[in-house]
Amino acid sequence: MEITNVTEYDAIAKQKLPKMVYDYYASGAEDQWTLQENRNAFARILFRPRILIDVSKIDMTTTVLGFKISMPIMVAPTAMQKMAHPDGEYATARAASAAGTIMTLSSWATSSVEEVASTGPGIRFFQLYVYKNRNVVEQLVRRAERAGFKAIALTVDTPRLGRRESDIKNRFTLPPNLTLKNFEGLDLGKMDEANDSGLASYVAGQIDRTLSWKDVQWLQTITKLPILVKGVLTGEDARIAIQAGAAGIIVSNHGARQLDYVPATISALEEVVKATQGRIPVFLDGGVRRGTDVFKALALGASGIFIGRPVVFSLAAEGEAGVRKVLQMLRDEFELTMALSGCRSLKEISRNHITTEWDTPRPSARL
Amino acid sequence: MEITNVTEYDAIAKQKLPKMVYDYYASGAEDQWTLQENRNAFARILFRPRILIDVSKIDMTTTVLGFKISMPIMVAPTAMQKMAHPDGEYATARAASAAGTIMTLSSWATSSVEEVASTGPGIRFFQLYVYKNRNVVEQLVRRAERAGFKAIALTVDTPRLGRRESDIKNRFTLPPNLTLKNFEGLDLGKMDEANDSGLASYVAGQIDRTLSWKDVQWLQTITKLPILVKGVLTGEDARIAIQAGAAGIIVSNHGARQLDYVPATISALEEVVKATQGRIPVFLDGGVRRGTDVFKALALGASGIFIGRPVVFSLAAEGEAGVRKVLQMLRDEFELTMALSGCRSLKEISRNHITTEWDTPRPSARL
Amino acid sequence: MEITNVTEYDAIAKQKLPKMVYDYYASGAEDQWTLQENRNAFARILFRPRILIDVSKIDMTTTVLGFKISMPIMVAPTAMQKMAHPDGEYATARAASAAGTIMTLSSWATSSVEEVASTGPGIRFFQLYVYKNRNVVEQLVRRAERAGFKAIALTVDTPRLGRRESDIKNRFTLPPNLTLKNFEGLDLGKMDEANDSGLASYVAGQIDRTLSWKDVQWLQTITKLPILVKGVLTGEDARIAIQAGAAGIIVSNHGARQLDYVPATISALEEVVKATQGRIPVFLDGGVRRGTDVFKALALGASGIFIGRPVVFSLAAEGEAGVRKVLQMLRDEFELTMALSGCRSLKEISRNHITTEWDTPRPSARL
Amino acid sequence: MEITNVTEYDAIAKQKLPKMVYDYYASGAEDQWTLQENRNAFARILFRPRILIDVSKIDMTTTVLGFKISMPIMVAPTAMQKMAHPDGEYATARAASAAGTIMTLSSWATSSVEEVASTGPGIRFFQLYVYKNRNVVEQLVRRAERAGFKAIALTVDTPRLGRRESDIKNRFTLPPNLTLKNFEGLDLGKMDEANDSGLASYVAGQIDRTLSWKDVQWLQTITKLPILVKGVLTGEDARIAIQAGAAGIIVSNHGARQLDYVPATISALEEVVKATQGRIPVFLDGGVRRGTDVFKALALGASGIFIGRPVVFSLAAEGEAGVRKVLQMLRDEFELTMALSGCRSLKEISRNHITTEWDTPRPSARL
């Protein structure tokens, strides 16, 4: 049966993957309320489409941190992709390049920065977890820079790992045939089995809970790469991020895998956008599964979005071809949404093209 | 088992029709959120019925673009009705005439304007899709005019076809024994099979994506028929429509088949009505299945409504008799609603006869 | 299994009764939205209970139109009770008397006013449907007066019968062994079978659709009994009712059997109460199934409530004993609600003891 | 299968316990609307987590009525714990002590105050039901005081027992092998079987319905122990409680077992907190099942929370070990919530760390 939308890959991945792996990819924290809400909140934002505009030419290109890409749809960092498919991050990197967009590589990739770079040209960002051992961090950032990565996405919502209950029940750990390749030879590449989630223990042991805004400044002393702060959910922190020298913000709740009952990212986005007052770009990830979702994020002020699970699920189903198909479907849907809304370029997408529950008075009443 | 309401024809049609055909008729775009919402939104509008008014005589007649009809319930254009029943548009035309109301014929009918005209007297509108080839458009409009059609309903929400996923999965195409009769002999009457929806490919190939407001003016140079702009969802576009010379507006989301996550039409109606300030009539289609829905639309300012799927489903179930029954049931229910609300003519139906979630302060509080 | 609440009689009645009869009792109009809403709306009204008040003595007595009753819970008129149980209205009358409360007898009872009067003492109201033949009406009112009935509940929401679809499908009609006893010998006591609901045809044939406010005045010329207008849902009509000489108002939507998508009665109550400004008492029926519901209606300004279906369902299940049990359970629950809210008499039940969604600012915010 | 959250003990208890016992523990009053709402309302409160704060050290300790405890999570009084497990209140007392927190012993415990005291050191409160026989009350309070209990939690929401329908159907009564140990030898230690709930009859017979604010003052004449008023749901009563000399307030709806359709405690909390203006501490119980719930209560102004059913369910499943595990899981989850919200001590938890539906303008709009 033909795949007609991104979500269908979820069920296929569930069939193909070992339960431990599928659960790790799919799960959210605790009650998984925010996991559902990341999707539900999109459905509460409605369009106000404009008609009778010549939409024979639709331009979806945009520029992110100075890099031109084919569409505002990018790949979020997701760990350990070789559990999904032997080609793992290689496949993702190639699919993103082919689609003319940016891939973000996870610190916890099962392929190293150098390996991913070796797949060919492409604009890539590196997602950074800050380890207690700062030498490790410094070397890793340098390697990413040397390997041609263009930005650091600093993940700030993970001083400890969220409770993902199926990982605890499954005693999740990285399968022994795989390695966190960026840390190979550093004693940090393997994950021990634990009494609960092996990853939670790994994080408790290695990741630096003292991480704070001053480390954002320290990071700027060891690299010239622009820093995206990944995991902002409030206007207050958006303002601090600007002061701390961030080049951009990613509104993210880590795919609802950290703190349950945080708002959907699409609900938190506008607060963050308003706080930045246009000084730095704001991106979003979390629950994007449709071209309509991309449009809504842009209408609320995002400069682009990232997708997480759709990549690992399609990778599991069909490897690189799956990831390509996911990017293509989102691209097609987004283009169609633009056409049917009367927008010919990203610049034309405005706040007036949507209406949200928190609009008062509603645009429809502004007559 | 006796049919007691319009919705029951849906299940019967589902049983009778080939899956490809039923799915084409029934589907909405993508997640089908707006498809559900077109119904749900009606249920959030409540009545404020007035009592102890002599309702022994109820007058449902009205005048649309100068033509007197028996009730404010009309037939929307739906394509390819011969897939539902061999009598197709003939049956629909006869049922509408018998009910004393207007039928709108689709550009993509499986019967031509001339054939439909030949079924006998009746007030009919012609729905127009603008093709890239403007000669085709010109000839078609002239033929409709000559065949006695009284207005053009210009569909403006379809520069590209919405993603109806079952049509893609089913590889929907017009069955080979049928023709888009208005284009017979023009090489445009047949629909090729495609890798996805055959209709989507047909639209991509033939329909003019450059269509814009200036074409509304062009259209007025080739016909004297009044033009209804079908597919308006915002006050902004309602105002432009008036300036562009439209004779009326149809608030429509194409039966939720184009852009998913647009509001229900009944939710968008009042914004459009207010913007027109009474200069041109506003009609509505989308999700009308009950006489109570008709009343709600009128209370919110509509001059009448159109029904789409109820026609094709009843046609599939019982041919002309089915369509007659649908129109009769809606008529009966609407008359009953008027009586139980204390309204004796359409003029008496007022905004105070309903209450909506967006009323603040609620009428009930206005004491 | 022991009956512990009023609602449980519904399932028992469903088992015991012929489908045609159960459906007639249970149904609401069309989509039955208001039928659900009559219940759901109660659940959206919450308590603000007061504590540490001596509640060793709870007084539930009240006075209705000058008649003292044991509690503000009364019996609504429901037609044709002998379909439920051979004792029919006799059983209901006895149960209401035993409970020290008022029974309202339907015009369409299967026992006459005289028969019901013969069951013994008791305060009773007579529900009136106005027939085209006004002689019939005049005689009937006089007979009720003579039989000791204390008030007329004039039903104003039924110029035509609502569409109850199962009655249409079931071709509902009064079983041949029963008669509308108040009309025996008048040619109006039997109900013909019809192509749809026999009752709907009966109403169409006999009930006066011209009924209007001036008939309320006419009624006062033929009887001294106080008149309750049954079926008011707006403040506007409440004000007119006072001017027309009504002795009281019953906020009712006829158990959701007439116009679907009217508000729940508990949602419409406060508007009506405010409009009357205390000049005449306001009662409510519709969906009352718990003592908490009774309390909520009183807190919103009702002087008492009536129950409909609980009576016919319990009658079907256990005859007079069932109706007694229903009245007893509601009484017990209501008394408990008063105690747990800190109210010792009906006068102490105040608007501050509840909070509704439409309170702004919410009482909880009034600090 | 490993237990990963508090709620899982419910299903295990349901399997292990006789139906009569499980139902008694699990049930709420009447429709159990408030029972669901006690949980649902938490899900409508969302976090506004702050990032990049050094959360390597999290301090959860707090002081309640002058007593230092390890976390703001305490044990609510629940009656008759030996029905759950032979160790009953002994196990609970030991588990609470081991966790460094407070246990509240029910008046209706199946272990006496002296027996619980004998389990070893620990800070304990005594929950008081006021009997008609005030000598009994006086003696009981003295015994609790002597046994080292540190406060009286005076339950004020139970002048009569709420209708818990399964207890009525099950003819619930204390199993004959057990005694209400605090009343042993007083003729009040046994519960008769009754025609409905044995406990409801017991309450009707023994508990003083005249209890009022002046008894709070009387209580202060017979004991020096601080008095917590348990069962406040309005700001009005919070203010009176302060005047009456209460040392603190517990916002409680008795686990939704008394008056159905009262608000969830988490919805009523802020009104009470505001009314107290910080003069006495406010606690909450009802529906707390997650560390995130604890955080939300504290953000709304609670000084700590109590848990009821999680204790009896885990006791049923695993005795003392179960209760320990429940306290440990809540502790872990709460610590994680603090870390992921950027709060290092209870003092840092602020109103700005959450957003509620009743915030207007929403914090997110305060820019």
Ligand SMILES: Cc1cc2nc3c(=O)[nH]c(=O)nc-3n(C[C@H](O)[C@H](O)[C@H](O)COP(=O)(O)O)c2cc1C
């Ligand atoms: C399986 C999986 C692994 C992830 N690994 C990382 C990671 O290593 N680093 C990181 O910053 N975010 C990680 N995330 C979060 C994603 O970057 C992103 O925030 C999230 O997946 C977006 O939500 P979506 O999955 O709904 O698209 C991961 C998410 C998933 C689902």
Ligand SMILES: Cc1cc2nc3c(=O)[nH]c(=O)nc-3n(C[C@H](O)[C@H](O)[C@H](O)COP(=O)(O)O)c2cc1C
């Ligand atoms: C099967 C089907 C075919 C349709 N074909 C056309 C069409 O050819 N032209 C057009 O303007 N609208 C078309 N529509 C949209 C209808 O005119 C109308 O907007 C819609 O059906 C109203 O919603 P309803 O089906 O809920 O009543 C079609 C709708 C359906 C369901």
Ligand SMILES: Cc1cc2nc3c(=O)[nH]c(=O)nc-3n(C[C@H](O)[C@H](O)[C@H](O)COP(=O)(O)O)c2cc1C
């Ligand atoms: C089976 C049935 C018969 C009824 N018959 C009458 C009637 O004869 N006259 C009338 O005024 N109302 C009639 N009603 C409406 C009731 O008086 C009352 O308004 C309604 O039942 C209250 O709602 P409830 O059933 O939810 O309690 C009837 C209702 C039912 C359910």
Ligand SMILES: Cc1cc2nc3c(=O)[nH]c(=O)nc-3n(C[C@H](O)[C@H](O)[C@H](O)COP(=O)(O)O)c2cc1C
């Ligand atoms: C089985 C059970 C027994 C209870 N017994 C008492 C009691 O004896 N005294 C009292 O004040 N509250 C009693 N409560 C209420 C609790 O103290 C507390 O208010 C409630 O359980 C908190 O809600 P939760 O169960 O959702 O945590 C009882 C609750 C339950 C569930």
